[in-house]
Amino acid sequence: MSDNQIPAKKRIKDLTFMEKIYIPEIVKGMSLTFKTMLKPKFTMQYPEEKYIPSGSYRGRPVLVQEENGEERCVACGLCSRVCPALAIEVQAAETDREKERYPVKFEINMLRCIFCGFCEDVCPEEAIVMSKDYELAFTNREDGIYGKDKLLTPINELQDRIDFLRKYK
Numbered sequence: 001m002s003d004n005q006i007p008a009k010k011r012i013k014d015l016t017f018m019e020k021i022y023i024p025e026i027v028k029g030m031s032l033t034f035k036t037m038l039k040p041k042f043t044m045q046y047p048e049e050k051y052i053p054s055g056s057y058r059g060r061p062v063l064v065q066e067e068n069g070e071e072r073c074v075a076c077g078l079c080s081r082v083c084p085a086l087a088i089e090v091q092a093a094e095t096d097r098e099k100e101r102y103p104v105k106f107e108i109n110m111l112r113c114i115f116c117g118f119c120e121d122v123c124p125e126e127a128i129v130m131s132k133d134y135e136l137a138f139t140n141r142e143d144g145i146y147g148k149d150k151l152l153t154p155i156n157e158l159q160d161r162i163d164f165l166r167k168y169k
Helices: 017-021 023-038 078-082 118-122 159-168
Strands: 061-065 088-094 101-109 128-130 152-154
Touching: 017 023, 078 088, 078 118, 118 128, 128 159
Parallel strands: 061 152
Antiparallel strands: 061 128, 088 101
């Protein structure tokens, strides 16, 4: 062999004749499709029957409100920094309570939110979690901006999501 000849590459496994003509693979794919077509269908009559999601479901992000009425958020701003859609806006203020800071303004633009859950993952206080709410409809763009009044949710409504996070985080 001379210096300018390139050695022929050898495949790890050469295809057999049947694999080269693809007919067995097409038959396998068609049989899988046919089996799926014969399985029973699952249809939910939506307005009458509501879907009840499990604890792992990521719906609308909400702020956790403690049993004493205080919010957990300490306005660190990590959620707004990690949000890929730039949907969260937080403005902090000082307080003389045990928590030194709280959010004066906490808004989530639900028209921009992509329900990724990054805000929930980065929150050190478990103050923002993804709820089970999946029905979001707006008649105008201003209704899609949720302030603290729409975001604060009692902790007892979010307990299964918080338990899921503590178990798998």
